[in-house]
Amino acid sequence: MAARALLTRKTLASVLRKDARPLGVGAAVATHSRGLHVYTLPDLEYDYGALEPAISGEIMQLHHQKHHQTYITNYNKALEQLQDAVAKADSSAVVKLQAAIKFNGGGHINHSIFWKNLAPVREGGGEPPKGSLGWAIDTHFGSFEALIQKVNAEGAALQGSGWVWLGLDKELKRLVVETTANQDPLVTKAPNLIPLLGIDVWEHAYYLQYKNVRPDYLKNIWKVINWKYANDVYEKESS
Amino acid sequence: MASLGLQNVAGINLLFKEGPKVNAKFELKPPPYPLNGLEPVMSQQTLEFHWGKHHRTYVENLKKQVVGTELDGKSLEEIIVTAYNKGDILPAFNNAAQVWNHDFFWECMKPGGGGKPSGELLELIERDFGSFEKFLDEFKAAAATQFGSGWAWLAYKASKLDGENAANPPSADEDNKLVVIKSPNAVNPLVWGGYYPLLTIDVWEHAYYLDFQNRRPDYISVFMDKLVSWDAVSSRLEQAKALSA
Ligand SMILES: [Fe+2]
Ligand SMILES: [Fe+2]
DSSP states (O other), rough: OHHHHOOOOEGGGGGGOOOOOOOOHHHHHHTTTOOOOOEEOOSSSSGGGTTTTOOOOHHHIIIIIIIIIIHHHHHHHHHHHHHHHHHHHHHHHHHEEEHHHHHHHHHHHHHHHHHHEEEEOGTTTOOOOOOOHHHHHHHSSSSHHHHHHHHHHHHHHOOOEEEEEEETTTTEEEEEEEEEEEOOGGGGGGGTTEEEEEEEGGGGGHHHHHHOOHHHHHHHHHBOOOOOHHHHHHHHHHH | OOOHHHHHHHHHHTTTTTTOOSOOOOOOOOOOOOOTTTTSSSSSHHHHHIIIIIHHHHHHHHHHHHTTTTEEEEEEHHHHHHHGGGOOOTTTHHHHHHHHHHHHHHHHHHHTSSSSSOOHHHHHHHHHHHHHHHHHHHHHHHHHHHSSSEEEEEEESSOOSSSSSSSSSOOTOOSSSEEEEEEEOOGGGGGGGGEEEEEEEOOOOGGGGHHHHHHHHHHHHHHIIIIIIOOOOOOOHHHHHHHOO
């Protein structure tokens, strides 16, 4: 899956933890190949200020270093608690952790995709999709402009915090525009959906620059969208 | 609409002295202090956007949505409960509830607020949470852990749920006690029936981003330490008890 390939991680096995679990349980789990992974913040492929004036460097820095990092930190924490709960066969604790895993794990997945979806103008940001994705967009939405309008309208109408997506429905082989609430990843809408482009419409994604005017943020973000990435994912997943 | 829901709404109407029930005109009510009155804790710039833009937009959009519909002429509270529609929300709900929530939120704060409540409010807090500190911990945790946008509330849970809109409140709780609850996006305790809101904090990012950026816990702490108007909370408790007696 595309999302999985994006996640930066290293195995816990290589990092000895100070706060190890009680020996008996910990040792048993550690010998299994599916050891606990520690997720880390992926690097951006551009400088924080490189998306200006569409997105300010201050927003990019806070968004990446603070918001994304916090999702990762809390995701790792929740996974560690999950592993303990599984080891203890504590079903109620396992179930209780699902909300934190969905929220923080989703935050990590979504932001990892989002950074790839952006590129400075001098590196091709904003250049309309070429290749087979361009054709598919024309086929499913009528035109590239029609897609942009649809994404902007759905993104502006989303209540509270969330994401607006361009996705590929692998089963029906068609493009879809969807929104998800909070940090729900696209796959929570349907298991056969592959995210090609995700736009963060949480207020933290635009507030320092655009304040309450989310539609202006949506209008300007197209100037720094990396369509090459979306096209690569599309071609890989639809072949 | 079930009559129980309307009775409940009528009670709340009295409680918060809302506008006329016929040809209700929704207006942007200013906070009960100047926009720089909460400096330096909550900046004038935050109030200028939060009240002057966000709150104003909710009011203007609500007016447009209501005019010429069956909701025209209803009170704000009636619109909220009707448009909540047992959780299957109708278009006017978000704007109506956000107008109410923000009116309520501004009145939850005052210049030089914070500290500790007194009198019966403090007694009930100590009775129902163990201590004021434990209440603070619970309220702060609710506000910090609301995933995404929303609100945290201290409410007086006055009577049995009326069932009409009671799809998802913590219904196992006993009655006539103080409870801490959180709600997503525009949802507020009015829609559950039987809950009288006493205090709220807005944890949409727009409420704190200009002053605190990603540091929501800092915003929540300083709100409790320096902004809460315990007088307002106390008088709401008095009214809630009178109405539910
Ligand atoms: Fe974000
Ligand atoms: Fe707000």
